[in-house]
Structures are given as structure tokens and as C-alpha cells.
Amino acid sequence: MSTRRTFLQLGAAVGAGALVRWQLDPTGGLLFNASRVFASVQTPQTPLPGGGVRQFVEALPTFVGRRVDDSFIEVGMVAFQQATLPDRLYAGLPAPFNAGTYVWGYQVGDDTRPSWPGTTIEAQRGRATTIKYVNSLPLNPVLRTYLTIDQTIHWADPLRQMGSVSPYTGPIPTVVHLHGAEDPSAFDGAPEAWFTPDGRHGKGYSTLFATDRNAAVYHYHNDQQATTLWFHDHSLGMTRINVFSGLAAFYFIRDQFDTGEHDNSLRLPAGNQEVELLIQDRQFDTNGQLLFPDSAANPSLVDGPPGNPGVHPFWIPEFFGDVVVVNGRSWPYLDVEPRRYRFRIVNASNARFLRMGLADSTSGAVGPPIWQIGTDGGLLDRPVKLLGLPEQPATDPSPTTRLFLAPAERADVILDFRGLFGASLTLTNDAQVPFPSGSPLAASDPTRSVMQFRVNLPLSSQDTTYHPAGGAPLRGGPNQEPIIVRLADPASGQPAPGVEPSVTRQLVLFEAEGPTGQPLEDLINNTKWRGTRDRAGNPPDVPVPGSKPDQFGQGLWMTELPRVGSTEVWEFLNLTVDAHPIHIHLIQFQLINRQAVAIDPNTGAPTYTAAYASRFPGGAYAGVRPDGSWGLVNYPPGMIIPGYGPPTDYSKPNADGALGGNPAFSPFLLGPIIPPNPNEGGWKDTVKVFPGFVNRFVIRWAPQATPVGGVQPGQNLFSFDPTTGPGYVVHCHILDHEDNEMMRPYLPTL
Amino acid sequence: MTHTANPGAARIESNDRVRGGTLRSVEVGPARARVSPLDGGQTLRLALLLALPVIGVEQLVHTDRPTLAALPLYQALHWLSDTLLALPLAAVAVWGGQRLATRLRLGERTPPAIVGRACLIALLFALVLVPGTALHDAADRLTHVHVLFPTHSHVPLPSRAAPDGVTTLARFVTHALSDGFVGQVVGLPLMILMLAWEGRKPRPEDGAAPAKKEA
Ligand SMILES: [Cu+2]
Numbered sequence: 023m024s025t026r027r028t029f030l031q032l033g034a035a036v037g038a039g040a041l042v043r044w045q046l047d048p049t050g051g052l053l054f055n056a057s058r059v060f061a062s063v064q065t066p067q068t069p070l071p072g073g074g075v076r077q078f079v080e081a082l083p084t085f086v087g088r089r090v091d092d093s094f095i096e097v098g099m100v101a102f103q104q105a106t107l108p109d110r111l112y113a114g115l116p117a118p119f120n121a122g123t124y125v126w127g128y129q130v131g132d133d134t135r136p137s138w139p140g141t142t143i144e145a146q147r148g149r150a151t152t153i154k155y156v157n158s159l160p161l162n163p164v165l166r167t168y169l170t171i172d173q174t175i176h177w178a179d180p181l182r183q184m185g186s187v188s189p190y191t192g193p194i195p196t197v198v199h200l201h202g203a204e205d206p207s208a209f210d211g212a213p214e215a216w217f218t219p220d221g222r223h224g225k226g227y228s229t230l231f232a233t234d235r236n237a238a239v240y241h242y243h244n245d246q247q248a249t250t251l252w253f254h255d256h257s258l259g260m261t262r263i264n265v266f267s268g269l270a271a272f273y274f275i276r277d278q279f280d281t282g283e284h285d286n287s288l289r290l291p292a293g294n295q296e297v298e299l300l301i302q303d304r305q306f307d308t309n310g311q312l313l314f315p316d317s318a319a320n321p322s323l324v325d326g327p328p329g330n331p332g333v334h335p336f337w338i339p340e341f342f343g344d345v346v347v348v349n350g351r352s353w354p355y356l357d358v359e360p361r362r363y364r365f366r367i368v369n370a371s372n373a374r375f376l377r378m379g380l381a382d383s384t385s386g387a388v389g390p391p392i393w394q395i396g397t398d399g400g401l402l403d404r405p406v407k408l409l410g411l412p413e414q415p416a417t418d419p420s421p422t423t424r425l426f427l428a429p430a431e432r433a434d435v436i437l438d439f440r441g442l443f444g445a446s447l448t449l450t451n452d453a454q455v456p457f458p459s460g461s462p463l464a465a466s467d468p469t470r471s472v473m474q475f476r477v478n479l480p481l482s483s484q485d486t487t488y489h490p491a492g493g494a495p496l497r498g499g500p501n502q503e504p505i506i507v508r509l510a511d512p513a514s515g516q517p518a519p520g521v522e523p524s525v526t527r528q529l530v531l532f533e534a535e536g537p538t539g540q541p542l543e544d545l546i547n548n549t550k551w552r553g554t555r556d557r558a559g560n561p562p563d564v565p566v567p568g569s570k571p572d573q574f575g576q577g578l579w580m581t582e583l584p585r586v587g588s589t590e591v592w593e594f595l596n597l598t599v600d601a602h603p604i605h606i607h608l609i610q611f612q613l614i615n616r617q618a619v620a621i622d623p624n625t626g627a628p629t630y631t632a633a634y635a636s637r638f639p640g641g642a643y644a645g646v647r648p649d650g651s652w653g654l655v656n657y658p659p660g661m662i663i664p665g666y667g668p669p670t671d672y673s674k675p676n677a678d679g680a681l682g683g684n685p686a687f688s689p690f691l692l693g694p695i696i697p698p699n700p701n702e703g704g705w706k707d708t709v710k711v712f713p714g715f716v717n718r719f720v721i722r723w724a725p726q727a728t729p730v731g732g733v734q735p736g737q738n739l740f741s742f743d744p745t746t747g748p749g750y751v752v753h754c755h756i757l758d759h760e761d762n763e764m765m766r767p768y769l770p771t772l
Numbered sequence: 773m774t775h776t777a778n779p780g781a782a783r784i785e786s787n788d789r790v791r792g793g794t795l796r797s798v799e800v801g802p803a804r805a806r807v808s809p810l811d812g813g814q815t816l817r818l819a820l821l822l823a824l825p826v827i828g829v830e831q832l833v834h835t836d837r838p839t840l841a842a843l844p845l846y847q848a849l850h851w852l853s854d855t856l857l858a859l860p861l862a863a864v865a866v867w868g869g870q871r872l873a874t875r876l877r878l879g880e881r882t883p884p885a886i887v888g889r890a891c892l893i894a895l896l897f898a899l900v901l902v903p904g905t906a907l908h909d910a911a912d913r914l915t916h917v918h919v920l921f922p923t924h925s926h927v928p929l930p931s932r933a934a935p936d937g938v939t940t941l942a943r944f945v946t947h948a949l950s951d952g953f954v955g956q957v958v959g960l961p962l963m964i965l966m967l968a969w970e971g972r973k974p975r976p977e978d979g980a981a982p983a984k985k986e987a
Contacts, residue, residue, distance in 0.1 A: 028812030032860050039856025040911075042849055047915040057845035069919070318842035321919035329922030331838040338922075538836045540922045650838070 061319030067307035072344030077353035091144040098129040100136040125268035138268030138350040147277040170316035172336035177259020193218035199256035207747035209240035213258035226748035247400035248280035262757035287501035291364040305343035329540025332650030339541035340373035361485035369427040375457040379410020383446035393490035396434025399610030399705025405490035417458040428603035430755035512703030515615035528680040533598040534664030544764040553579025558644035568672030582768035588735035607750035610705035614718040618693035637669035819862035826955035869893030890963035898952035905948035
């Protein structure tokens with residue numbers, strides 16, 4: 023055989039191999055589609071690469087002039103179609119997809135249409151708002167065939183099929199949580215308080231007064247300081263799907279200073295110059311429909327398929343998509359005047375962290391700074407200047423010049439477009455997914471862009487608004503809210519003078535992994551939602567020692583039972599590799615500091631992990647067997663038993679004097695105390711808990727404005743009784759974690 | 773082209789260069805033919821029989837069972853395409869291994885010689901799979917293969933100091949090399965069997981003292 027012929031044959035082989043490979047591409051390869059015929063997925067979907075979706079071609083939907091401020095509001099949960107991607111993309115699609123993306127959303131008030139996000143609610147401080155939430159989703163919604171509901175995780179389970187490996191096909195449970203609100207637990211949207219379109223109720227269901235079976239009436243006192251709240255779905259084990267589908271909206275609390283009117287005494291931009299930005303990432307398919315990966319046959323382009331399908335066939339550890347959606351529109355633009363604007367921002371993604379800055383859309387040069395004036399729970403004392411410089415990917419809580427928001431964190435910001443007429447500015451993002459263990463975003467990653475501001479509107483009037491660069495205080499002056507009551511001193515990273523925590527809790531964040539090393543579930547203090555040790559149905563399940571049963575009949579065992587009026591320090595040691603935004607209901611709290619623990623150079627894990635593991639006594643508990651299935655596993659002594667709870671009695675103080683049932687943290691601390699970043703030094707309800715760090719919160723079960731020393735343990739200063747009802751929760755706001763056990767019930771006590 | 777002290781070898785080289793791998797040739801003579809009994813067709817055949825199982829093992833090692841089970845047809849086609857893409861590398865290994873064996877004056881019919889040849893081929897294949905891994909990764913990126921695998925490779929806590937380029941490269945090479953050798957667990961025995969089989973085939977030169985050792 024001649025050499026030429028040999029080379030020709032080799033070339034033909036390579037060509038054939040390349041052709042097969044090309045057609046195996048999940049983003050539209052013919053062979054991929056053909057090979058999917060054996061896969062059992064509800065709806066085969068071909069992912070639409072976000073990099074091919076044109077950016078900045080549709081205007082940002084806003085709620086200016088449409089916000090609902092009634093004292094009684096009906097909010098429906100509705101299925102509908104909405105143009106999310108560019109209009110032109112839908113125009114080329116067949117029916118029914120050409121009518122838009124199937125979503126679920128809130129219909130707020132009587133005369134508005136449903137939308138994703140729902141229309142913003144504007145409440146006045148001191149004036150209660152009553153809302154009737156109605157679950158009007160269809161009994162067989164189209165989206166349910168796209169978003170596969172996993173029945174093997176501990177979830178709402180309206181049809182009592184928990185454990186089934188089949189996709190759920192029943193009515194959709196929903197319940198609404200007003201995120202960041204001081205509210206009675208009966209109206210807090212407890213995970214077990216869900217209700218379905220056909221009138222089924224979870225064990226935590228409450229309503230202000232009897233109403234339709236598919237509804238619940240909640241009553242919010244609105245006593246807290248003016249701030250940016252948001253409401254979203256919170257049903258047990260279903261939140262990731264319901265929020266992903268569009269069930270989220272803003273809820274502003276206004277007061278006599280922050281009125282939202284142009285003549286507000288804070289001189290903050292208002293009217294057209296006050297704009298909500300609800301930022302999320304999504305994956306779409308080539309029909310313009312939402313894609314939530316449920317198998318290798320239905321891939322998203324950022325996530326993989328479920329990693330432990332033998333246990334959780336459809337649950338993925340974090341959802342990431344390659345399209346950024348703001349106010350329900352992909353990569354929108356906003357035309358602005360050359361003046362100052364106020365933006366109320368929430369990262370409403372399931373799992374994506376956002377680290378943002380402004381850059382000139384043409385040159386890429388660094389744009390104007392972002393002035394952060396408020397956090398989750400209200401205004402900062404003074405504005406914080408965020409230059410938004412290009413930075414290296416971060417793996418620790420070092421200071422950043424960028425606006426860094428984990429899921430559910432909010433930022434109230436001012437952007438100053440003066441002198442920039444004719445410019446276009448891109449809101450950029452550079453956070454790794456997952457954060458921080460994921461790879462840095464590629465230069466071409468479409469999620470490096472969030473949206474665009476085009477400074478092209480003529481100046482309609484002179485800009486006399488508050489000028490953040492002047493550094494004038496936002497609180498403490500005449501016609502301003504008093505300065506923040508300091509539970510922690512953000513400068514020193516220590517509890518504030520006079521603050522005397524009555525209890526310190528040391529809690530561990532732990533991730534259980536399956537045999538292939540893929541996340542199986544994430545746990546707060548190694549304790550599942552129910553607070554019992556799972557014996558896989560063999561011997562009876564045992565409550566975690568030191569826990570108490572809830573009084574509402576939900577079958578939950580609570581370990582966090584702080585006294586109302588008391589102040590506590592909660593220290594979270596994160597033994598996982600990713601940051602978890604920890605959210606505590608009912609109160610706004612403050613971040614004291616973060617401090618690294620020693621890392622074992624051989625394993626890369628904190629040395630604490632081995633010490634922690636050594637305390638576990640071994641035994642037979644539910645877990646993943648080596649073949650990947652779920653059942654009774656014999657754990658040897660010295661091995662962490664996922665879901666066992668802490669290794670020792672929760673209620674017995676450890677060598678640090680801390681509750682929680684864990685070995686003391688202090689011998690493992692290494693490195694300096696890192697105070698909060700300047701823009702974390704205010705009221706927070708959600709804080710990033712960094713891996714390999716102890717993250718310390720100071721929490722007081724009293725209204726924000728209560729002065730230090732102004733409340734005693736056992737004294738209730740709320741205008742309602744927070745010690746009754748189904749209770750509150752503390753959880754990770756990565757929705758995929760929250761849905762799979764990274765949530766614990768808690769209740770203040772008298 | 774005949775400037776070496778070993779004209780025979782030089783003639784083979786020249787044959788090789790001029791005619792492209794036509795190592796067995798009437799001009800070369802029976803003795804040479806026994807030393808380098810390979811033609812292009814045989815190289816390709818051996819390369820395919822080497823690449824198929826080795827690439828298959830690599831794919832099995834890197835794919836967990838659920839992922840394999842989710843899209844079996846996809847996995848089979850992926851195996852086929854990767855094997856075809858890796859064929860030139862396998863051919864280089866077969867051709868280079870045989871040449872090296874000849875240089876080392878290994879025979880082709882005795883069991884030790886066959887094993888030696890197979891070892892050389894397997895070793896070379898493991899080595900060329902290192903750059904092959906980089907090419908494979910590039911192909912994976914271009915065709916979005918990552919989306920079919922759980923991406924939450926929850927590796928140990930990210931180092932607080934980013935690794936430098938040399939460390940990254942060293943890690944890659946070590947990993948690719950160890951993978952390459954794992955694949956030879958099936959590649960080597962198969963190559964031994966195949967060489968033994970090929971060696972048993974009658975050829976025109978047979979009869980010219982097959983057992984005769986190289987001088
Ligand atoms: Cu989490």
C-alpha cells in the first residue's frame with residue numbers, strides 16, 4: 023500500500039471522526055438528537071447557546087408609575103407566555119412558541135397583567151399591607167413538562183409520593199415569602215405552608231382569615247426601616263423550580279424620608295430615575311423555552327446533568343444558565359439621561375453569584391463607579407464607592423471594588439451618568455460558577471454582560487439629587503433615618519460596645535457527596551430539614567439530641583430556639599468548597615467578621631474536618647451505598663454521617679462555650695479577623711459564608727431600631743408575637759441547596 | 773542516503789522516506805523484510821485495533837455509569853469518533869514502535885520479541901496520547917461535551933494562591949500520561965496478541981529461516 027494511500031485513509035478516518043463529533047454536539051447535532059431517542063426525558067430540548075443571543079436589543083421592562091401601593095392586594099400566581107429573549111427570535115419560531123416563553127409569574131393587584139417579575143409592591147412603613155395570595159396555576163401547566171420535579175428530595179409532596187423516582191405530575195404547590203421582612207411566622211411563607219391550585223395544604227399552612235382553598239391571606243406590619251425587600255416562592259423542595267419559573271417580585275418599604283417622590287428629603291433619584299433590577303441567569307432551548315437540566319439528554323450549557331441519579335434522578339447541585347435576564351428580559355438596555363439614577367438591585371438567581379462593575383460598551387474601559395447607598399435591610403450610614411475595576415477571581419472574602427451579590431442579596435445603588443452623554447455602559451460580571459470553586463469565566467462567556475445603560479436621552483431637568491461623591495451621610499441628619507444601630511463594629515470586625523450576646527452557636531456547613539464525588543445534599547450543622555437521623559425506614563428515626571419538636575404539628579425538630587429580645591452570635595464554619603449565602607428569616611442582622619481556619623495541604627480541606635469526623639460514633643444510617651443507590655449504610659466510627667446532626671448533643675456548650683454540638687472552632691483558627699467589606703457593614707438578611715472560613719453573625723430578635731441595651735432576653739418588642747406559628751427558617755439561598763436539606767426551622771422563644 | 777555504517781538500515785530509511793512506509797519490499801530483500809514487516813495497511817489495521825480498546829477504556833474511566841446509561845448511543849458514537857480522531861496517533865505509535873524495535877534488533881516471531889515490540893508500541897501510544905489529550909479536550913470544548921457531565925467537580929478547597937503555568941502544565945501532563953498508561957492495560961495484551969497473529973501469517977519471504985536471529 024502506498025504512503026499516499028495510507029495518509030489518505032488516515033485523513034478520511036480523522037474526517038469521519040470529526041464529522042461524527044460535530045453532529046454529536048448537544049447544541050443541535052443530528053446524531054445527538056438521534057441518540058436521545060433512548061433517553062427518558064419529559065421533553066427533549068436542544069439548548070440555545072447564550073453566546074448566540076443578541077445582547078442589548080430589547081428595552082428593560084420597568085415598573086415606574088405602575089407600582090401597587092394599596093393596603094389590600096390580591097396577588098395571583100399565573101401561567102402565561104412572556105417575550106424574554108429578543109422579539110426577533112420568537113418571530114422565527116412555530117406556534118405556540120412564537121407567543122413567548124412559558125413562565126409562571128405574579129399578577130399583582132386587580133388591573134395589571136401577570137409578569138415575570140411581578141409588579142413591585144410599595145408599602146408604607148407603619149401601615150400594614152394585607153395580601154391574598156392565590157395559586158391560580160393550571161392543574162397541568164406546560165412548564166411542568168419542561169421543569170422536571172424530583173420527588174426523591176424532601177419536598178412539599180402534595181400527592182404523598184415522596185421517594186418516587188418518576189417526575190411529579192400533580193398540582194403545583196406554592197407559598198410566598200417576603201424576603202427580609204419582620205413578620206409573624208404565620209405569614210412568613212413557611213416551607214410547609216404551601217397550597218395548591220386544587221386546594222391542598224401543607225402542615226404549616228396559615229391564613230389571616232378563612233379564604234379560598236387555593237389561597238392564603240398574609241398580613242405584613244411594615245414596621246421596619248425603608249428598604250428593598252422582595253417576595254418569592256418558598257415551597258419545600260420546590261423553590262428552585264418555582265422561582266426559576268418566574269415567581270419573584272420586589273416589595274419596597276417606603277417611609278417619610280425615602281418616599282419615592284421627587285421631593286423626598288433624602289434627595290434620592292425618583293420617578294423615572296428609580297429603577298428595579300431583578301437579575302437572574304436562565305438557560306433557554308432552541309424554541310425559546312426555559313431549560314432546567316434533568317438528564318444528560320437535556321443539558322444546559324453551564325451545568326451538567328444530575329450527579330447522583332441513583333438517589334436524586336433530577337436534582338442538580340446548582341442551576342446555572344448562560345443567559346442573563348434582568349426584569350424578565352435577556353440582556354436588556356435602558357436609555358438614560360445624563361444624570362443620577364437609583365437602582366434597586368437583587369440577585370434573584372438560583373445559584374449564580376454576580377460580581378459587577380461598569381465598563382464602556384465600546385472601549386471596555388472602566389466606567390463610572392457604583393455608589394452603594396443601601397443593603398438588604400436599609401440605607402447605609404454613608405455611601406460606599408465601588409470602582410468596579412477588573413479583578414482577579416476571588417476565592418476568599420478579600421475586599422473587592424466590585425458590586426458582589428450572592429443570590430438574594432440586594433444593593434441600593436446610585437449611578438451617575440452626568441457628563442457621559444453619548445456613551446453606552448455595560449454592567450459586567452466576573453464571578454466564577456460555582457463560586458468560588460468554579461473556573462474563572464472565559465473571556466467570551468456571555469454572562470460577563472448583565473445589561474447596558476445608554477446615555478442618550480436629553481436632560482429633562484436639572485439634576486439636584488443627592489451627590490454620593492460628596493460623601494454626605496444618608497442617615498443621622500435632619501429628615502433622615504437615625505444612624506444604624508450597631509450590633510457589630512464594621513471597622514474593627516468586633517461586636518459593638520455594649521452588645522452582650524447571651525448565646526454563641528457554632529454551626530458547620532457540610533456537603534455530602536455520592537460515590538462519584540458529586541454533591542448529594544448540603545446541610546446546616548449536618549442536620550436535615552426535619553431534624554431527625556434517617557434510618558432508611560428500618561429502626562425509628564431519632565431526633566437530633568438537644569432538639570425540640572415544633573408546636574405546629576409539622577413533625578419538625580428545632581435546634582435553634584433563641585429567646586426573643588436576646589442577642590446571639592452565630593458562627594458558621596463552612597467545610598464545603600463553595601460559598602453559601604445564608605439567609606435568616608424574621609430579622610435583619612449584622613456581619614461581625616470572617617476568619618480563616620487551617621487548611622490541610624494534602625487534602626485541601628480544613629483540618630477541622632478530620633477533627634469533626636473523628637467525633638462521629640459510627641452506626642447504621644441512611645446514605646448512598648457504593649452502587650449509588652439509597653439505603654442503610656454502616657458508617658465506621660470516625661466517619662461523618664450525613665444528616666446525623668452534630669456529633670455531640672447540640673445543647674451542651676463546647677470548649678468555646680458555644681452551642682451546636684461541634685468541636686470548638688477556636689483551636690483551628692488561622693489568620694487575621696477580616697471585617698465586613700464596606701458595603702456589608704449595614705443591615706443584612708443574607709450573607710455570603712465563605713468556604714474555609716468561620717463567618718460570624720450577630721443577631722438580635724428585636725426590631726432594627728431598638729437601641730443597644732434597649733431590649734432584654736424574653737422581651738418582645740415586635741408588634742406581633744414571633745414565638746408562635748409554624749416558625750421561621752435559616753437556610754442557604756442557593757435555591758438548589760435550600761431545596762435539598764440546606765434549611766433548618768427555627769423559632770424564637772419566650 | 774547511504775552514508776551510514778549500516779547500509780541495510782539506511783536503505784530501509786530511504787525506502788521509508790521515498791516510498792512512504794513501504795518497508796517490506798522486494799528491493800530490500802528477505803532478511804530486511806523480516807525485520808520490518810510492516811506496510812501501510814498493516815499499520816492502519818494494527819492502529820485501529822490498538823486505538824479502539826484504548827480509547828474505549830479511557831472513555832470508560834472518565835465516564836460514570838449514570839452518564840453512560842443516560843445516552844448509550846451517544847457514548848458509542850463518541851467512542852467511535854474519538855477512535856477515528858486518534859487513529860493517526862495510534863498509527864504513529866505502531867509505526868514508530870516497529871521501527872524502534874527494528875533498531876533495537878528485536879525479532880518478530882519469538883514471544884519475547886513480540887512482547888518487546890508490543891511494549892514499545894504501547895509505550896509510544898501512551899506518550900502520544902499526552903498531546904492527544906490536549907486535542908481531545910479542544911474537541912470536547914468545541915462540541916460542548918462538558919454539558920453531558922456533572923460539572924460540579926467539587927475538588928478540594930481552591931488554593932489561596934493560584935497555581936502558575938508550569939504547575940498547571942505539569943499537572944496536565946502527569947494526568948494525561950497516567951491516563952495513557954491506564955489505557956495500555958488493554959492496549960498491550962491486545963497488541964501482543966495481534967503481533968503474534970500477524971507473525972503467524974505466511975508471507976512470500978517465509979521459509980527464509982524465520983527463526984534466524986539478527987546478526
Ligand atoms: Cu448553599
